[in-house]
Amino acid sequence: MTPDSADNGRATTYPVALRLAGRRVVVAGGGRIAARRVERLLAAGARVVLIAPRLAPALAERAAAGSIEWHQRGAEDADVRDAALCFAATDDVDVNTRIAAAARARGIPVQRADDAEASDFLVPALIERGPLQVSVSSDASAPSLTRRLRARLETLVPRAYGDLAALAGEFRGQVKTRVPRAERAEFWNAVFDGPIAEQVFAGRIEAARRELQAALAEAEPAKRATRGEVYLVGSGPGDPDLLTFRALRLMQRADVVLYDSLLPASILELVSPDAERIHVGKRASKHTLPQDQINALMVELAQAGRRVLRLKGGDPFVFGRGGEEIAELADAGIPFQIVPGITAANGCAAYAGIPLTHRDYAQSVTFVTGHLKQGELNLSWAELAQRGQTVVFFMGRRNLDTICARLIEHGLPADWPAAMVIDGTTARQRLIAATLSDLPARVAAERSTGAALLIVGEVVRLHERLGWFHPTAEY
Structure with missing residues (x-):
């Protein structure tokens, strides 16, 4: 590491992707690390020469199949001649030092498996999706962190991105020929951000190919780019x-996001930094915008050609008024997509260690809204106050006294288990497990x-044995 890099913490390597098809690459060593290098080199089309006694x-298997050229002996200085790259991957430090010196004397870049600092290049952790590659390197500072980040990225990059990259490669030449240079970026943005990409992600490759061919025939990317969607x-x-890959x-991708009050900042931070953010409220009857105005705003923004993200907590179709919002979009002819989310009932119960159903305690589960309607909780209390089931009340804190009292009035015992999960699944999670008779006072004291x-x-009783999520943050 140079003094400059030590001062500013920046990497001192320059990332490149080498074309090695048909070129001679020498690998000294026949162990586990050499095997990893050889597999990737063969995938790149390199002509691999392997030097190792064993x-x-x-x-x-590769040697027996003729995929590699194997010299069954120790590595010699002359082995590196005419090589495009050299890998010193033996378990002998002296051999690695000697082979690395021989390669450098001939101007051949070398990578030592035993000494990253003495290497001319590093081998990054790699995520591959067909022709698409994402590499991760820490400049040899933290290899374990690099591997962890690679594993994390593996879960965030759907394999369909490889299909999308391959499809783009099929048409790249035609696009260069038929779309003016100044308009190509806009054309590809429309492909990658629009219905063509969605066809690929849905596994409909042929349909995507036809749509891309049609878009190319029109050669009017500006018209496609202005098509709005929600x-x-x-x-x-x-x-x-707990977000999905699709979410x-x-x-x-969004140009503008409409979000509610209860949406955590940690989720909002994952939205494109270039997207406009519009807070529309919707918290316990205190709305920055009434629902009809939110619906109208989505239509207006989409008609202006913008990609509108309506980001809602939980699942939009479980007490999220998602049905009302898409109905207005459908009436206006606005294309839309729906991405389900883990409901608060499923997520909070799981993180609290409370199974919503259990063979011994609850053979059904009912989701209920705890909101008042015209001043009264108009619910089927006799059906809700039954044994052998779990009842989950969304937005039930404000009317907790009424809910608990009605359930007792309609047949459940006062000591029937009940729990309030507050800020479930987050580091602020609180679980207040009690009974119908004392839960309201316990929740009020929580503030x-x-x-x-x-x-x-x-099933609430099971949390003592099944609880697994125990936040340690201080509040």
């Missing part, structure tokens, strides 16, 4: 890790203002 089983996305109960992808979910049923 081979790991995977390399022996993404109705459920963000789950709070933990960003993340559309969050990065928390976070999003709350009420769970009623014998």
Whole structure:
């Protein structure tokens, strides 16, 4: 590391992707590390020359199949001649030092498996999706962190991106010929951000190919780029890790996002930094915008050619008024996509260690809204106050006294288990497990203002044995 890099913390390597098809690459060593290098080199089309007295089983198979040229002996200085690259991957430091010196004397870049600092280049962790490659390197500072980040990225990059890259490669030459240079970026943006990409992600490659051919025939990318669309996305109960791949992808694509008050900042931060953010409220009857104005705003923005992300907590079709919003979009002829999210009921119950159904305690589960309607909770209390089931009340904190009292009035015992999960799935999660008779007082004493979910049923008792999520943050 140079003094400059030590001062500013920046990497001192320059990332490149080498074309090695048909070129001679020398690998000294026949063990596990050499096997990893050989597999990737063969995938790149390199002509691999392997120097080693013995081979790991995977390399022996390659040698027997004639995929590699194997010299069964120790590595010699002359082996590196005419090589495009050299890998010193033996378990002998002296041999690696000697082979590396011989390669450098001939101007051949070398990588030592035993000494990153003495290497001319590093081998990054790689995520591959067909022709698409994402590499991760820490400049040899933290290899374990690099591997962890690679594993994380593996879960965030759908394999369909490889199909999309391959499809783009099929048409790249035609686009260069038929689309003016100044308009190509706009053309490809329309492909990658529009219905063609969605066809690929849905596995309909042939349909995507036909649409791309049609778009190329029209050669009018500006018209396609101005087509508006709405993404109705459920963000789950709070933990960003519970977002779906599709939700993340559309969050990065949006031009403008309409979000509610209860949406965690950690989720909003995952939206494209270039997207305009519009807070539309919707918190316990305190709305920055009434629902009809939110609907109208989505239509207006989409008609102006913008990609609109309507980001909602939980699942948009479970007490999220998603049906009302897409009905207006459908009436206006606005294309839309719906991405379900993990409901607050599923997410909060799981993180609290409370199974919503259990063979011994609850054979059914009912989701109920705890909102008042015209001053009264107009619910089927006799049906809700039954044993052998779990009842989950969304938005039930404000009317908790009434809910608990009605359930007792209609037959449930006063000591029937009930729990309030506050800010479920997040580092602020609170679980107040009690009974119908004492839960209201326990919740009032908590003085928390976070999003709350009420769970009623014998399954609540299981949290003591099944609880696994124990936040340690201080508040």
